[in-house]
Amino acid sequence: MTQDLQKLAARVVAREPNAVARAISIVEDRRASMEPTIVSLLRELGGATDPLRAQRIGITGPPGVGKSSLVSALARAARSSNRTVGVLAVDPSSPRSGGALLGDRARIEIDPDDSGFFVRSMASGGALGGLARAAGAAIDVLGAAYDVVLVETTGVGQSETDVEHVADTVLMVIQPASGDVLQFLKAGIIEIPDVFAVNKGDLGAPAERALTELSAALATAHAGTGRGIPPMVLTSATTRAGIPELLSALDQHRAELVAADKLSDRRIRAISSWALRLFRERWGEQGVEDSGGQQALLSLIEKKIRDGATAVEAVSEIKPR
Amino acid sequence: MTQDLQKLAARVVAREPNAVARAISIVEDRRASMEPTIVSLLRELGGATDPLRAQRIGITGPPGVGKSSLVSALARAARSSNRTVGVLAVDPSSPRSGGALLGDRARIEIDPDDSGFFVRSMASGGALGGLARAAGAAIDVLGAAYDVVLVETTGVGQSETDVEHVADTVLMVIQPASGDVLQFLKAGIIEIPDVFAVNKGDLGAPAERALTELSAALATAHAGTGRGIPPMVLTSATTRAGIPELLSALDQHRAELVAADKLSDRRIRAISSWALRLFRERWGEQGVEDSGGQQALLSLIEKKIRDGATAVEAVSEIKPR
Numbered sequence: 001m002t003q004d005l006q007k008l009a010a011r012v013v014a015r016e017p018n019a020v021a022r023a024i025s026i027v028e029d030r031r032a033s034m035e036p037t038i039v040s041l042l043r044e045l046g047g048a049t050d051p052l053r054a055q056r057i058g059i060t061g062p063p064g065v066g067k068s069s070l071v072s073a074l075a076r077a078a079r080s081s082n083r084t085v086g087v088l089a090v091d092p093s094s095p096r097s098g099g100a101l102l103g104d105r106a107r108i109e110i111d112p113d114d115s116g117f118f119v120r121s122m123a124s125g126g127a128l129g130g131l132a133r134a135a136g137a138a139i140d141v142l143g144a145a146y147d148v149v150l151v152e153t154t155g156v157g158q159s160e161t162d163v164e165h166v167a168d169t170v171l172m173v174i175q176p177a178s179g180d181v182l183q184f185l186k187a188g189i190i191e192i193p194d195v196f197a198v199n200k201g202d203l204g205a206p207a208e209r210a211l212t213e214l215s216a217a218l219a220t221a222h223a224g225t226g227r228g229i230p231p232m233v234l235t236s237a238t239t240r241a242g243i244p245e246l247l248s249a250l251d252q253h254r255a256e257l258v259a260a261d262k263l264s265d266r267r268i269r270a271i272s273s274w275a276l277r278l279f280r281e282r283w284g285e286q287g288v289e290d291s292g293g294q295q296a297l298l299s300l301i302e303k304k305i306r307d308g309a310t311a312v313e314a315v316s317e318i319k320p321r
Numbered sequence: 322m323t324q325d326l327q328k329l330a331a332r333v334v335a336r337e338p339n340a341v342a343r344a345i346s347i348v349e350d351r352r353a354s355m356e357p358t359i360v361s362l363l364r365e366l367g368g369a370t371d372p373l374r375a376q377r378i379g380i381t382g383p384p385g386v387g388k389s390s391l392v393s394a395l396a397r398a399a400r401s402s403n404r405t406v407g408v409l410a411v412d413p414s415s416p417r418s419g420g421a422l423l424g425d426r427a428r429i430e431i432d433p434d435d436s437g438f439f440v441r442s443m444a445s446g447g448a449l450g451g452l453a454r455a456a457g458a459a460i461d462v463l464g465a466a467y468d469v470v471l472v473e474t475t476g477v478g479q480s481e482t483d484v485e486h487v488a489d490t491v492l493m494v495i496q497p498a499s500g501d502v503l504q505f506l507k508a509g510i511i512e513i514p515d516v517f518a519v520n521k522g523d524l525g526a527p528a529e530r531a532l533t534e535l536s537a538a539l540a541t542a543h544a545g546t547g548r549g550i551p552p553m554v555l556t557s558a559t560t561r562a563g564i565p566e567l568l569s570a571l572d573q574h575r576a577e578l579v580a581a582d583k584l585s586d587r588r589i590r591a592i593s594s595w596a597l598r599l600f601r602e603r604w605g606e607q608g609v610e611d612s613g614g615q616q617a618l619l620s621l622i623e624k625k626i627r628d629g630a631t632a633v634e635a636v637s638e639i640k641p642r
Contacts, residue, residue: 032610062383284605289353 002040009044015084015115015145024120027137027312035316042137042310045144052263054086054143057250058167059152065175066199069237070246071152075117077247078148084116086142090135090153091121118146133281136274136311139166164192165274168263169253171246173197174214176206190221194230194253197246201234208234272302275311283320290320323361330365336405336436336466345441348458348633356637363458363631366465373584375407375464378571379488380473386496387520390558391567392473396438398568399469405437407463410473411456412442439467454602457595457632460487485513486595489584490574492567494518495535497527511542515551515574518567522555529555593623596632604641611641 011019023045027038057074061067068089075085111117120142122135135151142149153163164170172193196214201207211232218229231249235242257263276298280288291297297318304314332340344366348359378395382388389410396406432438441463443456456472463470474484485491493514517535522528532553539550552570556563578584597619601609612618618639625635 280605282605282607284601284603284608286603287605287607 005037005041005044009041009144012045012141012145015118017115017118020086020118020141020145021120023141024138027141028122028134030133035312038137039310039313039316042140042312045141046308046310052267054146054149055251055254056139056143056149056151056167056169058163058170059150059173060154060163060170060193061173063154065173066237067152067154067173070173070197070199070235070243071150073235073237073240073243074247074250075148075150077243079114079117081247083147084145085118085148085150086146087117087119087150087152088135088138088142089119089121090151091123116146118142133278135162136166136271136278140310165270165277167270168257168266169194169250171195171197171250173199174210175200176203176210190217191225195246195249196230196232197235197242198232199235199237201242202236202239268302268305271311272298272305272314275301275305275314278311278315279318282315287320291318326358326362326365330362330465333366333462333466336439338436338439341407341439341462341466342441344462345443345459348462349443349455351454356633359458360631360634360637363461363633366462367629367631373588375467375470376572376575377460377464377470377472377488377490379484379491380471380494381475381484381491381514382494384475386494387558388473388475388494391494391518391520391556391564392471394556394558394561394564395568395571396469396471398564400435400438402568404468405466406439406469406471407467408438408440408471408473409456409459409463410440410442411475412444437467439463454599456483457487457592457599461631486591486598488591489578489587490515490571492516492518492571494520495531496521497524497531511538512546516567516570517551517553518556518563519553520556520558522563523557523560589623589626592632593619593626593635596622596626596635599632599636600639603636608641612639 008019008023012023023041026034026041029038059067059071059074071087071089075087078085120138122138139149139151151163151167170193172195174196176198196218198207198210198214211234214232215229218232222229231252233242233246233249235246237243254263257266276294279291279297279301283291288294288297291300300318301314304317305311309317329340329344333344344362347355347362350359380388380392380395392408392410396408399406441459443459460470460472472484472488491514493516495517497519517539519528519531519535532555535553536550539553543550552573554563554567554570556567558564575584578587597615600612600618600622604612609615609618612621621639622635625638626632630638
């Protein structure tokens with residue numbers, strides 16, 4: 001078994017599409033009996049899942065703004081600068097069927113002969129919204145294989161906070177004349193994204209106006225925080241305008257984190273928050289309380305993550321009471 | 322203590338605004354030590370929280386479609402037919418501050434001298450999205466005091482499924498030319514609403530087109546289910562056009578449930594699902610597993626609800642293992 005997992009891990013790192021797909025299916029398996037296997041597989045991928053290896057970009061924004069097309073365009077731009085790209089597209093789940101509606105993802109076009117490009121869809125896991133429990137582990141798998149991991153989520157509120165826990169850089173996509181800016185301001189989530197794209201930039205005047213509104217809103221939200229205003233890029237997935245600039249802004253954000261020696265800290269904090277969420281899903285509020293409360297639990301988790309554990313591993317090692 | 326709660330309950334039923342506000346604050350208190358008080362208060366309100374008493378309408382839809390204005394207009398329409406109205410407006414939480422952004426709710430205008438109209442805002446409770454844990458109990462409180470309870474939620478995905486657990490009738494609000502219809506179809510949530518409003522109907526041609534798109538989408542979604550296509554109403558909160566028709570459609574849906582003797586069953590199933598969610602938040606997946614799995618747990622909960630327990634009470638009586 002361990003030998004099989006070692007082989008599988010080696011094939012993942014070699015970017016064999018079947019192996020990557022198989023590894024993600026393993027980490028998606030929710031049965032409690034699978035936990036040791038998942039922990040072992042992620043440990044085998046360990047060197048490769050070095051948090052500092054792959055560049056992890058979370059893409060979020062409300063439905064209908066053209067995130068999928070933008071993800072395709074970004075992926076192609078990264079490929080053309082010779083980087084390999086893995087995409088995790090998190091679909092809203094059907095509350096009735098429980099499954100993701102994969103047909104959607106046909107929009108992310110993929111050249112079947114290009115082993116440097118991999119796309120996987122995942123259901124958001126209705127009950128708790130936002131990112132599925134397995135998404136964090138799937139991103140670890142993709143990060144072991146590809147240079148850039150793009151994680152696309154949909155929604156307002158939950159998905160921004162979730163994606164912040166698994167990405168180095170959060171990109172928010174909005175569209176002109178939609179009232180989005182006002183909604184984000186109200187929801188307080190305008191503080192989260194590191195980069196903004198105003199998509200459908202080919203709309204001209206409304207797009208320019210959206211950019212102005214967004215600048216004003218960001219200036220207000222960031223006033224007195226000592227943080228700079230995040231870059232905003234006008235894009236069009238149709239005409240490809242702004243795509244290279246957007247990719248640069250994303251690369252730039254990560255380069256700044258690295259230069260300031262902050263990437264590792266950000267990862268540790270983010271992975272710890274994610275692990276806390278996994279713990280809460282498994283053991284509930286009562287379990288958090290029985291473990292000495294959220295703060296004590298988070299410190300314990302953070303220590304384990306700092307010592308090299310994955311989120312799944314840290315959670316598997318802690319029992320309430 | 323019990324006497325105080327009895328007095329408070331009597332004042333809630335008499336629609337004293339201070340008492341209603343106080344009762345909601347009690348059920349919002351998340352400390353474990355408050356649970357017996359919450360259970361007692363809801364039991365005191367028991368006769369009054371008879372599920373068949375108040376009409377419970379859930380209003381959902383994406384950000385920016387004008388839900389708050391529509392809720393105001395509906396509330397005024399119900400008041401003018403001499404019904405009392407309680408509104409619970411669930412705001413997205415700020416993930417950074419954890420609080421709801423109440424300023425928003427200034428948009429629901431209220432006559433301070435009208436004791437037949439009550440508005441309360443509540444944070445959605447970031448971690449789990451959708452409706453806050455306390456929302457179900459707050460709706461029970463409002464249902465003890467007012468003839469009509471309007472519950473406004475925001476979002477795509479989580480909030481539709483949540484509001485289905487606390488409302489007799491689910492109204493979805495969309496706006497023209499937004500791509501909403503396509504998104505709802507993809508998310509499978511187009512099956513949930515009982516009534517649709519296409520708001521901003523004063524937009525003319527785009528509004529008519531949205532109505533046509535929605536009809537087609539609903540015909541597809543409901544094909545072969547044996548269920549009729551839900552009513553769709555073109556509204557404008559600005560001109561008030563369509564508001565009486567919308568209120569009629571909502572009343573009609575409930576009248577049909579009552580006539581078919583289905584309201585009580587719908588409530589029992591809905592409250593049981595809500596209680597299951599409360600149980601899962603408290604005890605986690607492990608707790609559900611240790612209670613014999615989701616199906617066994619739901620049967621146990623449903624039995625308690627059928628015997629007259631509130632959701633909070635049912636959950637407080639069940640311990641895993």
